[in-house]
Amino acid sequence: MTTTAGTEIAGTEIAGTEAAGAEAAETESQFDGILAEANRRWEALTAGDAPWVRVGTGLAGEAAGGFETLAAARAALDAQGVKANVSEVGTLGLCFAEPLLDVQTPGGPRVFYQNVTPEMAERIVAEHVGGGNPVAEYALGYLGEREAGPEGIAHLDDHPMRALETRIALRNAGHIDPSDIYQYIANGGYAALNKALTAMTQDDTLNEVRSSGLRGRGGAAFPAGVKWGFLAGNPDPDKYILCNCEEGDPGAFNDRGILESDPATVVEGITIAGYACRANRGYIFIRHGHNQPIDRTRAVIAQAYELGLLGENILGSGFSFDVEVALTGDSYVSGEETALMEAIEGKRSMPRFRPPFPAQVGVFGQPSNINNVKTLAYVPEIIARGGQWFADIGTPADRDNGINGSSGTAILCLSGAITYPGLVEVPLGMTLRQVLFDMAGGAPNGKRMKLLQTGGPLGGVLSASDENLDLVLDFDVFRMAGAILGSGGIIVADEDTCAVDLTRNLIAFCQYESCGKCFPCRMGMSHLLEILERISRLEGTEEDLTLMRSVGENMQAGSLCGHGQLGFNPVSSALRYFGDEFEAHIREKRHTGDCPEQVFSPRLTRR
Amino acid sequence: MDNATKKLITDAVGNQPQSTVTVLSSLLAVEDAIGYIPKEAVEAVAQRMAATVNDVWAVATFYPNFRFDPPTEHRIEVCWGPSCHVMGATGVIAAAQDALQLSDEGDTPDGKATLRYNTCLGACSHAPVMAIDHHLAGPVTPDSARARIAASLSAGGRH
Numbered sequence: 001m002t003t004t005a006g007t008e009i010a011g012t013e014i015a016g017t018e019a020a021g022a023e024a025a026e027t028e029s030q031f032d033g034i035l036a037e038a039n040r041r042w043e044a045l046t047a048g049d050a051p052w053v054r055v056g057t058g059l060a061g062e063a064a065g066g067f068e069t070l071a072a073a074r075a076a077l078d079a080q081g082v083k084a085n086v087s088e089v090g091t092l093g094l095c096f097a098e099p100l101l102d103v104q105t106p107g108g109p110r111v112f113y114q115n116v117t118p119e120m121a122e123r124i125v126a127e128h129v130g131g132g133n134p135v136a137e138y139a140l141g142y143l144g145e146r147e148a149g150p151e152g153i154a155h156l157d158d159h160p161m162r163a164l165e166t167r168i169a170l171r172n173a174g175h176i177d178p179s180d181i182y183q184y185i186a187n188g189g190y191a192a193l194n195k196a197l198t199a200m201t202q203d204d205t206l207n208e209v210r211s212s213g214l215r216g217r218g219g220a221a222f223p224a225g226v227k228w229g230f231l232a233g234n235p236d237p238d239k240y241i242l243c244n245c246e247e248g249d250p251g252a253f254n255d256r257g258i259l260e261s262d263p264a265t266v267v268e269g270i271t272i273a274g275y276a277c278r279a280n281r282g283y284i285f286i287r288h289g290h291n292q293p294i295d296r297t298r299a300v301i302a303q304a305y306e307l308g309l310l311g312e313n314i315l316g317s318g319f320s321f322d323v324e325v326a327l328t329g330d331s332y333v334s335g336e337e338t339a340l341m342e343a344i345e346g347k348r349s350m351p352r353f354r355p356p357f358p359a360q361v362g363v364f365g366q367p368s369n370i371n372n373v374k375t376l377a378y379v380p381e382i383i384a385r386g387g388q389w390f391a392d393i394g395t396p397a398d399r400d401n402g403i404n405g406s407s408g409t410a411i412l413c414l415s416g417a418i419t420y421p422g423l424v425e426v427p428l429g430m431t432l433r434q435v436l437f438d439m440a441g442g443a444p445n446g447k448r449m450k451l452l453q454t455g456g457p458l459g460g461v462l463s464a465s466d467e468n469l470d471l472v473l474d475f476d477v478f479r480m481a482g483a484i485l486g487s488g489g490i491i492v493a494d495e496d497t498c499a500v501d502l503t504r505n506l507i508a509f510c511q512y513e514s515c516g517k518c519f520p521c522r523m524g525m526s527h528l529l530e531i532l533e534r535i536s537r538l539e540g541t542e543e544d545l546t547l548m549r550s551v552g553e554n555m556q557a558g559s560l561c562g563h564g565q566l567g568f569n570p571v572s573s574a575l576r577y578f579g580d581e582f583e584a585h586i587r588e589k590r591h592t593g594d595c596p597e598q599v600f601s602p603r604l605t606r607r
Numbered sequence: 608m609d610n611a612t613k614k615l616i617t618d619a620v621g622n623q624p625q626s627t628v629t630v631l632s633s634l635l636a637v638e639d640a641i642g643y644i645p646k647e648a649v650e651a652v653a654q655r656m657a658a659t660v661n662d663v664w665a666v667a668t669f670y671p672n673f674r675f676d677p678p679t680e681h682r683i684e685v686c687w688g689p690s691c692h693v694m695g696a697t698g699v700i701a702a703a704q705d706a707l708q709l710s711d712e713g714d715t716p717d718g719k720a721t722l723r724y725n726t727c728l729g730a731c732s733h734a735p736v737m738a739i740d741h742h743l744a745g746p747v748t749p750d751s752a753r754a755r756i757a758a759s760l761s762a763g764g765r766h
């Protein structure tokens with residue numbers, strides 16, 4: 001497994017697992033044997049006799065040149081004859097610092113280097129990995145005991161992007177080799193499944209999730225425990241749990257971030273969901289072409305089968321559950337729950353009519369429950385620590401004012417005009433200002449932050465006004481402000497961005513991705529795009545605003561799924577906050593930002 | 608169609624590792640293997656799945672990632688999603704079009720490269736993002752995009 005995991009254990013040969021596992025099984029539970037082996041491997045990596053080098057090769061790491069840095073580090077180790085273990089890791093969240101490479105010397109602190117070019121990697125290998133002397137000028141920070149920190153390097157947790165974080169779903173991201181299930185287990189993984197299977201009934205497990213108040217992170221924020229209850233109550237013996245990693249929202253990369261960094265937490269989460277709902281099969285649904293999340297998820301699924309953590313009679317409990325990865329083609333709407341079922345069945349991903357609801361008739365006609373990646377990623381920690389622990393994090397309910405309470409954390413993807421773009425996990429209840437300014441450093445280059453696009457294109461835009469920056473991260477607070485916290489993407493635009501132009505870009509996306517099943521959506525999107533292009537070219541008229549509103553009303557009333565129903569949000573929210581910019585384009589024939597000369601909106605019609 | 612390609616198609620459709628095999632999974636497997644969906648593949652998928660050729664075409668034409676003629680040597684993708692848009696994707700797209708002498712998506716006349724727009728390449732924290740032969744890069748500028756395209760074209764064959 002050490003080779004498939006992409007971790008090369010240099011120097012020390014690690015003995016086979018089978019022998020160790022079989023011996024242990026006599027006296028201990030099946031899980032204890034696996035855990036002992038996992039711990040032994042982790043010891044060897046972190047406190048053995050060779051340093052451990054980890055390089056970020058998630059999607060953002062790749063974009064920044066992580067694979068080139070990885071290759072350079074490997075070549076330098078070879079050339080200099082230095083022994084070390086090398087692993088690829090997913091995202092640490094500090095994407096602005098990619099390529100990130102970190103070095104942990106046996107028993108020593110772990111030093112993170114930022115924006116590591118191949119040349120820098122060579123020097124780090126020579127001086128730190130080989131020579132034991134950290135290269136302070138390249139360092140971003142270190143992790144480890146504060147008293148024992150290397151000279152001239154700050155503690156990584158003092159970085160503003162980390163100082164205010166509470167990590168639950170991202171607890172292992174950037175730390176473990178995502179393709180090695182033993183590393184997950186050594187860090188507490190599968191203790192929750194073991195606990196559920198050995199010490200909890202299926203109803204206990206379901207009740208724990210109910211009491212956590214966990215709300216779905218895929219957009220609608222529906223309570224997960226309630227939804228699980230619908231499936232649990234269906235007596236059919238053949239039931240499915242579907243995990244949604246379509247993640248077509250531009251600006252959102254947390255689902256793929258979790259799967260490329262710690263897929264085992266999702267595999268464990270979906271297995272626990274299967275147990276609680278008395279389901280027997282699961283699919284993890286991912287858009288094709290994103291290799292890191294796909295390959296790494298498949299790797300840990302295969303290992304989970306080998307270790308008896310999936311398949312027949314899991315950990316000897318009598319519970320059986322199968323999981324596989326299903327891929328879709330390019331289609332945003334295939335993230336909609338019923339369209340996703342069509343895609344798993346291999347069809348055109350067009351939403352179905354409801355009722356029947358998925359808990360009655362889902363994929364392949366069988367009862368199904370669907371959850372987002374993040375929702376399922378929280379489940380192991382909820383079971384391990386108890387529902388109340390999770391419920392205590394976040395915002396309380398205030399039902400008189402329409403606030404149902406949002407427990408746990410928000411996993412936010414920060415991109416656009418922001419000093420520290422990346423991925424953070426913060427307790428719900430924090431304000432947008434804390435996230436965007438205290439953590440992420442505001443807009444760079446002294447520019448004024450103007451606009452936020454949250455929750456995917458359908459979430460529309462918010463102005464970065466003082467009032468909006470004081471909004472607390474809470475699903476209902478956001479909804480009342482006319483925005484969607486949803487999946488957690490936050491795209492920041494500064495004063496150079498024209499609100500009309502960005503609205504046109506969002507509607508171009510909505511037009512491109514309309515599945516074409518209902519004509520108010522298919523035609524409406526095209527119509528809105530034409531009008532917005534006209535306004536962008538300074539050829540719009542007063543009537544265009546009325547026309548857009550009427551098209552929007554028809555879309556909302558006559559569309560089958562959220563895409564058409566919410567598809568007018570980008571326009572209505574932009575008119576609400578930036579109506580003056582539309583006026584400027586229409587009345588004064590004046591641009592209100594760096595509008596590109598050439599208006600660019602690809603078009604696609606699916607029907 | 609040559610026999611080698613035919614065999615690649617048969618293998619791709621026949622040897623899918625996962626247990627749920629569908630029309631879509633088969634088409635994706637063919638695309639991975641040969642980069643496009645020829646009519647022979649549509650027939651092979653229809654046969655394997657006991658579906659009609661019509662059904663298979665319906666699925667293949669729905670997802671814009673499928674193409675139906677052989678791919679060129681290089682695939683240049685530029686993201687136009689909103690993160691990339693606010694960070695200057697329009698300029699990158701213009702530069703890519705210019706470098707490839709194209710006025711829109713599509714294949715260059717010499718058949719060496721294909722320009723594709725993408726709604727989100729998944730590395731939004733590094734906007735604006737492009738991908739050359741499925742390898743992500745970002746943040747790019749119009750100039751660095753031009754340079755990357757030139758480098759990939761001069762490097763020859765497909766990666």
Ligand SMILES: Cc1cc2nc3c(=O)[nH]c(=O)nc-3n(C[C@H](O)[C@H](O)[C@H](O)COP(=O)(O)O)c2cc1C
Binds near residue numbers: 218224244247335561
């Ligand atoms: C057009 C459209 C696209 C969607 N895309 C996604 C997606 O990519 N990922 C996701 O988890 N949910 C997506 N959803 C929401 C799902 O339909 C569903 O509500 C969600 O996966 C349920 O998971 P949750 O209860 O854990 O939130 C989408 C909904 C619509 C209408």
Ligand code: SF4
Binds near residue numbers: 351514559562565
């Ligand atoms: S609302 Fe739009 S995306 Fe949704 S089913 Fe109708 S046409 Fe398709």
Ligand code: FES
Binds near residue numbers: 095423
């Ligand atoms: S991808 Fe590595 S920190 Fe985000």
Ligand code: FES
Binds near residue numbers: 250251726727734735
């Ligand atoms: S919006 Fe461009 S990579 Fe996501």
